[in-house]
Amino acid sequence: MDNKVVIIDYGIGNILSVKQGFQKIDANVIVSSNIKIIETATHIVLPGVGAYENGMNALNQLNLTDAVIKIANKGVPLLGICLGMQMLLDESDEFGVTKGLGLIPGRVENFPLSILDHEPIKVPQINWHELVPSQSKNNWNNSLLKNHKQNDSVYFVHSFVANPSDEKHKLAEYICGGNRITAVIEKDNIWGCQFHPEKSGATGLNILKNFTSL
Amino acid sequence: MKRVRLIARLDIKGENLIKGIHLEGLRVVGLPSDYANKYYHQGADELIFMDTVASLYGRNHLGDIIKSVAEDIFIPMTVGGGIRSVENAIEILRLGADKVAVNTAAVMRPNLISEISNALGSQALVVSIEAKKISSDKWEIYTDNGRESTGIDLVDWLTEVESLGAGEILLTSVDKEGTRKGFDLELIKTASNTTSIPIIASGGMGKYKDLQDAVNEAGADAIAMADILHFNRLTFASIREQSINSKIVIRKHCG
Amino acid sequence: MNKKNNITEKYNLPSTVKFCKRCVISNQRPRIVFDDEGVCSACRFADHKKNVINWKDREKELSELCDRHRSNDDSYDVIVPGSGGKDSNYVAHMLREKYNMHPLVVTWAPHIYTDIGKKNLTSLVDSGFDNILITPNGEVHKKLTKAAFLEMGDPFQPFIFGQYSAPFRVAIQYKIPLVFYGEDGEVEYGGAMEHADRASLEYDHFIAVRFSNIFPSSFEKFGIKKSELDKYGLSIQELNSIKDLGIKQYFFSYYHKWIPQENYYYAVEKTGFEANPVRNQGTFSKYASLDDQLDGFHYYLSYIKFGLGRCTADAAHEIRDGHITRDEATALVKKYDGEFPIKYYQEFLKYCDITEEEFNEVVDSWRGENIWKFQNNEWILKNPVWLEK
Numbered sequence: 132m133d134n135k136v137v138i139i140d141y142g143i144g145n146i147l148s149v150k151q152g153f154q155k156i157d158a159n160v161i162v163s164s165n166i167k168i169i170e171t172a173t174h175i176v177l178p179g180v181g182a183y184e185n186g187m188n189a190l191n192q193l194n195l196t197d198a199v200i201k202i203a204n205k206g207v208p209l210l211g212i213c214l215g216m217q218m219l220l221d222e223s224d225e226f227g228v229t230k231g232l233g234l235i236p237g238r239v240e241n242f243p244l245s246i247l248d249h250e251p252i253k254v255p256q257i258n259w260h261e262l263v264p265s266q267s268k269n270n271w272n273n274s275l276l277k278n279h280k281q282n283d284s285v286y287f288v289h290s291f292v293a294n295p296s297d298e299k300h301k302l303a304e305y306i307c308g309g310n311r312i313t314a315v316i317e318k319d320n321i322w323g324c325q326f327h328p329e330k331s332g333a334t335g336l337n338i339l340k341n342f343t344s345l
Numbered sequence: 346m347k348r349v350r351l352i353a354r355l356d357i358k359g360e361n362l363i364k365g366i367h368l369e370g371l372r373v374v375g376l377p378s379d380y381a382n383k384y385y386h387q388g389a390d391e392l393i394f395m396d397t398v399a400s401l402y403g404r405n406h407l408g409d410i411i412k413s414v415a416e417d418i419f420i421p422m423t424v425g426g427g428i429r430s431v432e433n434a435i436e437i438l439r440l441g442a443d444k445v446a447v448n449t450a451a452v453m454r455p456n457l458i459s460e461i462s463n464a465l466g467s468q469a470l471v472v473s474i475e476a477k478k479i480s481s482d483k484w485e486i487y488t489d490n491g492r493e494s495t496g497i498d499l500v501d502w503l504t505e506v507e508s509l510g511a512g513e514i515l516l517t518s519v520d521k522e523g524t525r526k527g528f529d530l531e532l533i534k535t536a537s538n539t540t541s542i543p544i545i546a547s548g549g550m551g552k553y554k555d556l557q558d559a560v561n562e563a564g565a566d567a568i569a570m571a572d573i574l575h576f577n578r579l580t581f582a583s584i585r586e587q588s589i590n591s592k593i594v595i596r597k598h599c600g
Numbered sequence: 601m602n603k604k605n606n607i608t609e610k611y612n613l614p615s616t617v618k619f620c621k622r623c624v625i626s627n628q629r630p631r632i633v634f635d636d637e638g639v640c641s642a643c644r645f646a647d648h649k650k651n652v653i654n655w656k657d658r659e660k661e662l663s664e665l666c667d668r669h670r671s672n673d674d675s676y677d678v679i680v681p682g683s684g685g686k687d688s689n690y691v692a693h694m695l696r697e698k699y700n701m702h703p704l705v706v707t708w709a710p711h712i713y714t715d716i717g718k719k720n721l722t723s724l725v726d727s728g729f730d731n732i733l734i735t736p737n738g739e740v741h742k743k744l745t746k747a748a749f750l751e752m753g754d755p756f757q758p759f760i761f762g763q764y765s766a767p768f769r770v771a772i773q774y775k776i777p778l779v780f781y782g783e784d785g786e787v788e789y790g791g792a793m794e795h796a797d798r799a800s801l802e803y804d805h806f807i808a809v810r811f812s813n814i815f816p817s818s819f820e821k822f823g824i825k826k827s828e829l830d831k832y833g834l835s836i837q838e839l840n841s842i843k844d845l846g847i848k849q850y851f852f853s854y855y856h857k858w859i860p861q862e863n864y865y866y867a868v869e870k871t872g873f874e875a876n877p878v879r880n881q882g883t884f885s886k887y888a889s890l891d892d893q894l895d896g897f898h899y900y901l902s903y904i905k906f907g908l909g910r911c912t913a914d915a916a917h918e919i920r921d922g923h924i925t926r927d928e929a930t931a932l933v934k935k936y937d938g939e940f941p942i943k944y945y946q947e948f949l950k951y952c953d954i955t956e957e958e959f960n961e962v963v964d965s966w967r968g969e970n971i972w973k974f975q976n977n978e979w980i981l982k983n984p985v986w987l988e989k
Contacts, residue, residue, distance in 0.1 A: 145443055149417060151419075180466055214466075245394055250348065254541075256348060257468065258566075259572075260348075332385070359928070367874070367886070369885070370861045370887055401931050494877070
């Protein structure tokens with residue numbers, strides 16, 4: 132199958148690592164901010180790190196917001212990573228309300244407080260965590276997390292949590308301070324990982340590989 | 346059950362991985378990329394690369410090393426040493442690092458912390474603190490890889506850097522580092538009581554129990570190891586095994 | 601007021617300043633030699649250490665020497681002059697542990713102890729060594745230090761002589777023929793290749809070189825009696841005892857490859873040595889020469905006379921030991937060399953009973969003609985190593 136993975140370069144995030152992750156799994160990958168090139172992709176990746184407002188502004192300024200929405204609506208597989216995942220939702224509470232791409236209904240909000248007797252949640256949450264299926268899923272067959280071993284940790288670093296309004300859009304979560312925190316979201320051809328698959332060792336690289344076969 | 350990250354710390358000078366005692370007398374250990382790859386494959390959670398001569402030359406020279414290891418290493422990497430501006434930080438991140446660590450430049454100009462934090466997000470910013478004990482419950486901040494004293498109190502500085510937007514603290518005990526006599530537990534405890542951002546304890550690990558004490562007694566969120574790994578006194582596999590028995594939760598590694 | 605000393609003549613220096621191609625020492629260091637390739641003799645000696653000397657043989661020689669002198673009743677059989685510093689700690693500990701000797705560490709007190717210096721001497725003693733601390737008459741020592749500063753441009757000469765003669769006096773008293781020093785400075789740092797294979801010095805050398813005319817009698821005008829001056833050297837009777845008892849000064853560096861940084865590691869691990877918490881003024885290092893508040897002034901005068909300060913000296917041997925590159929050394933020298941030892945400046949002035957004006961006059965009278973120029977109301981180096989083409 133002739134894949135063409137395009138990583139959207141909107142000036143935010145450690146794009147090189149994402150690219151190298153895809154290269155390691157032998158995907159045909161390029162980095163681009165050019166709408167024409169993005170439109171030829173078989174798979175799109177929206178990376179991102181840092182503040183929600185900065186991310187959306189950067190995307191808007193490069194006139195990529197509409198392009199991304201259009202391509203996603205066409206059915207091209209789209210993977211959002213970390214901030215990129217959060218931007219898939221409607222809006223974020225971070226430092227005042229900012230509008231997102233609105234591709235998956237939901238909001239980005241503060242971490243919940245930890246439940247009594249559980250380890251306090253430190254923010255930013257910087258840790259390796261194990262994924263558990265969300266309450267609406269029984270398994271991960273035929274999904275982004277196909278063959279992912281539940282006991283393999285992946286790397287999280289975030290200060291805000293993506294909360295899809297529809298339970299069925301949550302694919303995986305992790306447990307922190309006694310709470311369930313959204314880790315992977317999905318809706319049709321759109322996926323989002325709160326963690327960094329390109330920073331989660333071999334386990335993460337497998338997830339990238341799964342994405343290229345979706 | 347406390348969740349902890351295990352980090353390999355590589356101090357670099359020129360092309361070499363080095364190690365000293367009390368941040369002095371720097372011995373060459375080998376090639377940074379060899380050790381970085383080794384630790385990645387052994388299951389390190391993160392890597393920290395510190396350029397120990399950066400402040401001498403006025404800039405960070407780890408770009409080439411990071412660029413080359415980033416092709417094969419897929420865990421988070423922090424780079425520090427000589428980072429003086431937002432531009433420096435952006436450059437380092439573009440070459441493949443995930444976080445930058447600042448010390449000397451931040452002490453000289455604390456606003457650097459908020460500048461980097463605003464531009465890249467606090468999760469990309471580690472403030473590196475070198476602390477020397479000056480009395481039973483007071484520590485002084487040092488800069489320039491442990492060479493210059495500043496007269497600044499640890500608690501004051503921690504409070505300030507947190508408010509300015511630091512994401513994590515890399516806390517090195519100048520007294521303990523390289524000695525293999527254990528961490529400065531009082532230092533870590535004081536720091537974790539003062540600030541709510543994650544603390545990476547560095548300096549002094551000699552045996553597994555030191556890690557256990559740093560986490561369970563003193564509240565460290567992550568442990569940075571150098572001497573113990575570089576000189577093969579302990580491996581990640583052994584650390585993982587012993588962690589299972591001591592109520593410390595670490596990353597599950599599938600190899 | 602002070603007559604300007606002619607450094608070039610006094611120390612027999614070449615007038616054109618040149619730097620070694622490999623390390624950062626210049627030809628203004630007295631007695632150093634540069635070869636046709638522009639490499640200094642100390643660097644050549646470093647090559648010799650690495651490539652020519654058979655260290656196994658040398659160690660064997662030391663074993664045999666120790667076998668001949670080891671006491672069989674646990675009495676002292678070797679004197680190690682030292683003050684709790686990394687080098688003498690290394691020597692004393694090695695002699696005790698590896699060679700089963702019974703060292704007596706003899707310390708000549710610093711002018712004014714630093715806290716870290718005191719701590720390190722205590723650590724040494726606590727790691728199992730007997731120590732004799734000899735403190736000279738404070739009144740005399742201060743006058744003599746002042747005299748040496750004014751007349752010789754080096755306040756440390758009296759200390760150096762006292763430190764050198766005192767262990768021999770103890771050796772005579774205890775009838776111990778072995779006095780073990782660390783490195784042979786002339787060879788390690790001066791590259792005196794003609795001495796590259798000398799393990800020891802004895803009577804002939806002492807009488808001809810080391811203890812002849814140590815201080816000019818002009819020093820007496822500072823209110824110091826001749827008998828007091830003489831105590832800093834060795835008398836004829838003492839020198840004869842040295843000859844009769846076969847007392848020799850041995851260099852540990854002859855028997856074991858001398859690497860100061862390795863001594864540091866050894867001293868930390870085995871004798872509880874601690875480096876200075878901050879870097880020493882005038883250099884980047886933290887592990888050398890820590891115990892005297894006033895030693896910064898010895899290095900500072902060297903910088904004034906020869907353009908070679910403490911940092912240059914530290915950096916040069918680290919290059920030769922393979923620990924830093926010349927580029928890094930140059931950057932270090934640019935950053936730290938000649939840094940004024942302000943930390944204990946007031947203590948120094950008080951100790952020598954001189955004013956700041958007098959201090960500055962004396963310093964200026966010792967400026968090397970080949971290296972300084974007065975420009976824009978300040979003295980700057982004419983040709984520092986970092987501007988070399």
